Amino acid sequence: MDDALIEKLGILADAAKYDASCASSGAKPRRGGKEGLGSTTGAGICHAYTPDGRCVSLLKILLTNHCLFDCVYCINRRSSNVRRARFTVEEVVELTLGFYKRNCIEGLFLSSGIIRSPDHTMEQMMLVARTLRRDHGFAGYIHLKTIPEASPWLIEQAGLWADRLSINLELPSDHSLKAFAPEKNGGTIKAVMGQVNERIVEAKEERRRFSPAGQSTQLIVGADDATDRSVLETSGTLYQRYGLRRVYYSAFSPIPEASSVLPVKPPPLQRENRLYQADWLLRYYGFTVEEIASGGEGGMLDLGIDPKLAWALKNRERFPVDVNRADREMLLRVPGLGARAVDKILSARRHTRLRMEDLGRLSNGLRRARPFLIAADYHPAGGLTDRLDLRQRLVTPSSQLSLF
Amino acid sequence: MHTITLREGADLDGFRRAVRRLAAAGTAPDKVLWSVGAPSLFGGEAALASEGGAPVFLPQAVGQLIETVVCHGDPERYALLYRLVWRVLNGERALLDQHADPLVHRLERLDKAVRRDIHKMHAFLRFRALPGPDGEERYVAWFEPDHHIVEAVAPFFVERFESMAWTILTPKGSLHWDRRRLMSGPPAERPDAPAHDRFVDDRFAEGWQRYYESTFNPARVNPTAMRAEMPRKYWANMPETAAIPAMVRSAPARVQAMLEAEAAVPRRRMPEKAVAAMARQAPDSLADLNRLIQRSEPLVPGATQAVLGEGPEGAAIAIVGEQPGDQEDREGRPFVGPAGQLLTAALEEAGIDRGGLYLTNAVKHFKFVQRGKRRIHQSPTAGEVKHYRWWLMTELGFVRPRLVVALGATAALAMTGRPVAVLRERGPMAFDGWNGFITVHPSYLLRLPGEEERRRAQAAFVADLRRAAALA
Ligand code: SF4
Numbered sequence: 101m102d103d104a105l106i107e108k109l110g111i112l113a114d115a116a117k118y119d120a121s122c123a124s125s126g127a128k129p130r131r132g133g134k135e136g137l138g139s140t141t142g143a144g145i146c147h148a149y150t151p152d153g154r155c156v157s158l159l160k161i162l163l164t165n166h167c168l169f170d171c172v173y174c175i176n177r178r179s180s181n182v183r184r185a186r187f188t189v190e191e192v193v194e195l196t197l198g199f200y201k202r203n204c205i206e207g208l209f210l211s212s213g214i215i216r217s218p219d220h221t222m223e224q225m226m227l228v229a230r231t232l233r234r235d236h237g238f239a240g241y242i243h244l245k246t247i248p249e250a251s252p253w254l255i256e257q258a259g260l261w262a263d264r265l266s267i268n269l270e271l272p273s274d275h276s277l278k279a280f281a282p283e284k285n286g287g288t289i290k291a292v293m294g295q296v297n298e299r300i301v302e303a304k305e306e307r308r309r310f311s312p313a314g315q316s317t318q319l320i321v322g323a324d325d326a327t328d329r330s331v332l333e334t335s336g337t338l339y340q341r342y343g344l345r346r347v348y349y350s351a352f353s354p355i356p357e358a359s360s361v362l363p364v365k366p367p368p369l370q371r372e373n374r375l376y377q378a379d380w381l382l383r384y385y386g387f388t389v390e391e392i393a394s395g396g397e398g399g400m401l402d403l404g405i406d407p408k409l410a411w412a413l414k415n416r417e418r419f420p421v422d423v424n425r426a427d428r429e430m431l432l433r434v435p436g437l438g439a440r441a442v443d444k445i446l447s448a449r450r451h452t453r454l455r456m457e458d459l460g461r462l463s464n465g466l467r468r469a470r471p472f473l474i475a476a477d478y479h480p481a482g483g484l485t486d487r488l489d490l491r492q493r494l495v496t497p498s499s500q501l502s503l504f
Numbered sequence: 505m506h507t508i509t510l511r512e513g514a515d516l517d518g519f520r521r522a523v524r525r526l527a528a529a530g531t532a533p534d535k536v537l538w539s540v541g542a543p544s545l546f547g548g549e550a551a552l553a554s555e556g557g558a559p560v561f562l563p564q565a566v567g568q569l570i571e572t573v574v575c576h577g578d579p580e581r582y583a584l585l586y587r588l589v590w591r592v593l594n595g596e597r598a599l600l601d602q603h604a605d606p607l608v609h610r611l612e613r614l615d616k617a618v619r620r621d622i623h624k625m626h627a628f629l630r631f632r633a634l635p636g637p638d639g640e641e642r643y644v645a646w647f648e649p650d651h652h653i654v655e656a657v658a659p660f661f662v663e664r665f666e667s668m669a670w671t672i673l674t675p676k677g678s679l680h681w682d683r684r685r686l687m688s689g690p691p692a693e694r695p696d697a698p699a700h701d702r703f704v705d706d707r708f709a710e711g712w713q714r715y716y717e718s719t720f721n722p723a724r725v726n727p728t729a730m731r732a733e734m735p736r737k738y739w740a741n742m743p744e745t746a747a748i749p750a751m752v753r754s755a756p757a758r759v760q761a762m763l764e765a766e767a768a769v770p771r772r773r774m775p776e777k778a779v780a781a782m783a784r785q786a787p788d789s790l791a792d793l794n795r796l797i798q799r800s801e802p803l804v805p806g807a808t809q810a811v812l813g814e815g816p817e818g819a820a821i822a823i824v825g826e827q828p829g830d831q832e833d834r835e836g837r838p839f840v841g842p843a844g845q846l847l848t849a850a851l852e853e854a855g856i857d858r859g860g861l862y863l864t865n866a867v868k869h870f871k872f873v874q875r876g877k878r879r880i881h882q883s884p885t886a887g888e889v890k891h892y893r894w895w896l897m898t899e900l901g902f903v904r905p906r907l908v909v910a911l912g913a914t915a916a917l918a919m920t921g922r923p924v925a926v927l928r929e930r931g932p933m934a935f936d937g938w939n940g941f942i943t944v945h946p947s948y949l950l951r952l953p954g955e956e957e958r959r960r961a962q963a964a965f966v967a968d969l970r971r972a973a974a975l976a
Pocket of ligand 1: 167170171174175176177178212213214281
């Protein structure tokens with residue numbers, strides 16, 4: 101690896117870091133075998149963490165940060181004055197294999213600014229994936245960010261080699277998209293999501309490989325005036341209508357070379373965290389967008405407490421819940437009890453009536469759950485759920501807790 | 505009191521043998537003393553092996569838990585595991601479901617600790633490439649696990665790096681893979697592994713460090729979250745972590761600078777021309793499109809090359825078949841096989857000049873499975889037909905025929921987007937944007953069994969072609 105390549109790597113990794121998707125999960129187990137290289141395990145592995153607390157799982161780079169588009173929130177937009185660089189297909193292949201062999205990464209996440217034409221760009225990205233798979237027997241994870249303006253045939257080609265395709269929506273509403281990303285078209289983006297979803301479903305039925313780990317997208321929050329409620333509504337639609345695997349939320353982050361259209365101050369990072377928690381409730385805990393939003397004020401989630409606790413505090417009449425009797429749905433709504441703890445409770449209570457001491461071994465969130473539940477030897481004293489200071493008592497100062 | 509002495513490390517076999525013997529003798533857990541001896545291959549172990557005992561049948565989950573927990577460093581692990589086995593064998597088959605039971609809870613924590621250790625070793629181990637004696641690269645890693653997991657992680661690394669020769673050195677044992685066989689070796693010490701500064705390695709470590717620094721966003725600095733997932737003790741083995749202190753220190757200043765900077769005024773002129781040119785990216789001629797099809801990967805399995813359409817642009821009639829067959833795939837031209845010859849004969853009979861037609865297929869690649877020497881044709885699925893639709897429609901867009909004749913069900917599906925019963929619906933039909941006509945595929949005629957039936961079907965096919973020609 102020579103100086104020039106290291107220099108390019110610096111530029112093109114820096115330019116890619118604002119994309120939140122980094123996970124390498126969801127691929128079917130696969131191995132490269134005697135001639136090939138690598139494997140996927142299904143769960144994905146984080147190979148390092150950076151001081152921003154996020155994991156390094158994939159080599160996340162841009163093919164190039166030259167771009168003909170001018171999306172205001174993006175550091176790579178054509179009107180920005182950043183240093184530009186461009187990898188060749190072979191260079192990306194070499195870097196991916198080199199780092200993979202040293203066990204630094206699970207695979208590649210490749211994105212790109214748009215050069216020459218969306219088709220040209222998409223084809224170059226597809227060629228990287230094809231070279232890795234076909235010429236090097238690479239069995240690690242490959243995530244390609246599609247260029248929605250590219251022709252359908254190219255997106256189909258990309259799906260043959262990638263584990264996951266993502267199509268970033270970036271902004272939750274068509275009108276902010278129009279204002280902030282003038283060359284982009286919300287309709288095109290969703291049409292491509294629809295196309296990709298259709299292909300994924302067909303391929304599953306016909307037992308072919310097409311983006312087997314599904315598709316994902318990213319939404320930037322805090323750059324426009326969209327409320328959390330409308331962000332979550334967008335996510336809800338994406339999960340239902342387009343079968344998306346994941347929606348990533350990225351709190352708009354100050355960038356060098358910021359455009360004057362953007363807010364000067366970034367939104368609190370906590371907002372992103374709350375959205376991830378809400379998203380989780382949406383996908384795994386049976387909450388509706390309406391219920392989640394009702395825990396906050398004016399369409400915004402409560403930044404001080406997590407959305408499940410916020411909902412519980414506003415719906416105190418439904419608590420306390422008897423852990424020895426309640427059904428799964430209701431147990432999942434007890435703040436502090438995660439899905440794993442609930443499953444353990446359900447299986448343990450077939451053998452014994454659970455006491456507080458037992459629950460302490462089943463869940464790490466008992467301190468928060470306590471006011472909301474009843475156990476064999478415990479009933480919240482004097483209707484603890486009615487106490488006005490309940491919120492204060494449950495909020496841990498400077499809580500950096502995350503569900504993940 | 506029975507004393508059982510097991511090998512140092514994760515002595516799963518020794519533990520199994522001991523359990524067999526103890527269970528057969530009905531020895532209760534409080535009558536057993538477990539101790540871990542020197543890593544001796546003789547003495548105690550051989551004696552235990554000869555004592556045998558009947559196999560013990562345990563629920564699968566218990567077996568799995570034992571396999572993991574024996575790797576733990578806690579000297580009490582065998583005693584705890586034997587208490588579990590004892591209770592499971594004495595009436596508590598479903599003991600592991602009782603997550604609130606203190607013994608189960610304790611074992612689950614040991615299990616979790618071992619799994620975490622395994623996971624971290626999968627994640628944080630770093631290979632360095634060293635030039636081997638034969639000029640081939642050998643990948644070497646040093647790692648310090650908390651528990652006795654070296655054997656447990658071996659399958660992961662073998663599977664992932666099967667085509668590489670590598671060595672993993674740890675204070676708890678070592679592994680060597682030569683691309684065919686795995687060998688375990690004795691514990692190693694830090695100096696046995698190449699140091700960071702001997703990292704010849706084509707500067708990959710340097711590149712990796714640069715990547716690591718660049719992927720960090722100073723506006724989101726949160727070292728607590730980082731340390732929770734990547735505790736300090738692992739840092740020594742990871743070349744990238746050397747950069748952490750400086751990254752954290754400089755973060756606030758970097759953010760401050762970004763916030764203070766005036767909104768940028770673009771230095772470059774707006775590349776209006778380039779942006780406008782970019783919008784016109786679709787292929788702008790049939791030749792262009794064909795180049796693109798030739799470059800593309802088949803979307804069906806099989807196929808040695810794409811078979812492109814043939815005939816003059818502006819032809820009055822375009823004929824769309826199913827997909828190339830064996831002969832078409834070899835020659836790279838449409839309708840040259842048996843079905844194509846039949847089509848040519850029928851066209852002649854109908855008085856239509858084949859040279860004046862545009863001939864193409866709904867699917868551009870031959871889909872087949874190999875059976876010995878023979879390549880057996882496979883019909884494309886609805887999904888595959890859809891994959892090719894964009895190409896077909898773009899192609900017809902350049903040819904601009906007055907009429908499109910779809911031969912058979914696949915072509916009809918491609919043109920209409922829905923399943924069509926060809927024999928029932930044959931005749932004129934409006935296609936998506938085209939005047940259309942549906943008839944059978946000539947290969948259907950080839951498959952008909954009776955001479956008489958075939959003659960009649962062929963006549964009907966020729967009649968269809970005549971009708972179509974009259975419509976165009
Ligand atoms: S198209 Fe992508 S890379 Fe280009 S400016 Fe927009 S967001 Fe940035």
